[in-house]
Amino acid sequence: MVGSYLHKDPWWMTTLIYVFLIVFTIATIYPIIVVINVSLRPGNMLHTTSLSLIPKNATLEAYRTLFLHKPFLRWLFNSTIVSGMVTILGVSLASTAGYAFSRFRFRGHDFGMIVLITTQMFPVTMLLVPLFIMLISLHLYDTFLGLVIAYSATVLPFCIWQMKGYYDTISVSLEEAARIDGASHFGAFYQIVLPLAAPALVITALFSFMGAWSEYLVAAVILNDKTLYTLPLGLKQFQSNFDTEWGLYAAGAVIVCIPVVALFLVLSRWLISGLTLGSVKG
Numbered sequence: 001m002v003g004s005y006l007h008k009d010p011w012w013m014t015t016l017i018y019v020f021l022i023v024f025t026i027a028t029i030y031p032i033i034v035v036i037n038v039s040l041r042p043g044n045m046l047h048t049t050s051l052s053l054i055p056k057n058a059t060l061e062a063y064r065t066l067f068l069h070k071p072f073l074r075w076l077f078n079s080t081i082v083s084g085m086v087t088i089l090g091v092s093l094a095s096t097a098g099y100a101f102s103r104f105r106f107r108g109h110d111f112g113m114i115v116l117i118t119t120q121m122f123p124v125t126m127l128l129v130p131l132f133i134m135l136i137s138l139h140l141y142d143t144f145l146g147l148v149i150a151y152s153a154t155v156l157p158f159c160i161w162q163m164k165g166y167y168d169t170i171s172v173s174l175e176e177a178a179r180i181d182g183a184s185h186f187g188a189f190y191q192i193v194l195p196l197a198a199p200a201l202v203i204t205a206l207f208s209f210m211g212a213w214s215e216y217l218v219a220a221v222i223l224n225d226k227t228l229y230t231l232p233l234g235l236k237q238f239q240s241n242f243d244t245e246w247g248l249y250a251a252g253a254v255i256v257c258i259p260v261v262a263l264f265l266v267l268s269r270w271l272i273s274g275l276t277l278g279s280v281k282g
Contacts, residue, residue, distance in 0.1 A: 032257075033053060035250045035253050035254060036250070036254055037053065037054070037055055038246055038247065038249075038250035039062050039063070039247060039250035039251040039253075039254050040054065040055055040058040040059065040060070040062075041055045041058070041059075041247060042055075042057050042058075042059050042061065043247070061247070062247035062248050062250070062251040063251045063255075065247075065248060066248055066251050066252060066255070070248065071229075071234065072234065072252065072255075074227065074229075074234075075229055075230060075231045075233070075234035075235075076231060076255075078144070078228060078229060078230050078231075079212075079213055079230040079231040079232075080259075081144060082144055082147055082148055082151070082212055082230060083208075083209050083212040083213045084209075085144070085148045086148055086151045086152055086155065086208050086209070086211070086212040087205050087208045087209045087212070089148065089152050089208075090152060090155050090156060090159050090204060090205070090207075090208030091159075091201055091204050091205050091208065093152070093156060093159075093160075094156060094159035094160050094162070094163045094204050095163055095194065095197070095201060095204070097156075097160045097163070097164075098159075098160050098161075098162070098163025098164040098165075098166070098167055098200075099163070099164075099167055099189060099193065101113060101160065101164045102163075102164045102167035102168050103167065103172070113161070113164075116157040116160055116161055117157065117161060119157045120157055120158055124154055124217060124218060125217065127153070127154070128217070128218065128221050131150050131153070131218070131221075131222070132221060132222070135149070135150070135222060141222060141224075142222065142223055142224045142225050142228065143228075144228065146222055147218070147219060147222050147223060147228075147230075148212075150218050150222055151208075151211060151212045151215065151218065152208075154211065154218070155207060155208050155211045155212075158207065159204045159207060159208065162200055162203060162204060162207075163197070163200050163201075163204060165200075166197055166199070166200035167193065167197060167200075170193055170196050170197065174188075174192050174193070174196075175188040175189070175192055175193065178191065178192050202267045205267065206263065206264060206267060209260070209263060210260055213231070213256075213259070213260060214231075214232060214256070214260075215230075215232065216232035216233065216236070219232060219233050220233060220236075231252070231256050234252070235249060235252045235253065235256070238252070
């Protein structure tokens, strides 16, 4: 009892921690509240002296205009297709490539891992010119497929490293036991290793989806046809040199956030449950 009492944090330390967490939470949530507030304001107002969370004469006109009079649904559909393809491609390639780097030792193994991590040291802007030239040579410029390839090239190195690191924590003895029971190498990977790697697969899916969903710069270089515009490119259309449609901009930003938050809430259950389970019981 004495030892536990001596090691107990003083009341002022606990209070300070709670105050810091509350202030940090408010600072994090406040910008989101401001964006929602702007989207509900009548007209095209950005600045106001009112501190109310819900503006006076709040209206959903910006959302109505966004869906009925702007090609927002087209942008939403395009972003969904591109992000879905990047997610599927990222999870598929990262799960298999990470397994190969984790379980096999082949010529160029260490060099390949170094090359993968080195690519993360350079900003995406340095890759725009070679990507642009490559996609033109392959006749994939201004296409969804070209955009998917470009996005996958930027997210795969991190995803492969992440999957490789997680596979290293899974005991090889589980696969050996499955092989003894008659499973093939692929069967052991598919039936034993992949289910245990669910948390890493969830993180890979989230990273791949969010990287494609909210990316603007690469899409602005690769896409020229306005019918192929994704959400970031579409929202940029509300901004011009002389005027910005802040209401539409804010309403679009709110809607863009919803799928990411929903996806995280759905997948977080798998992530938390997977992290609390051990792969080997002693």
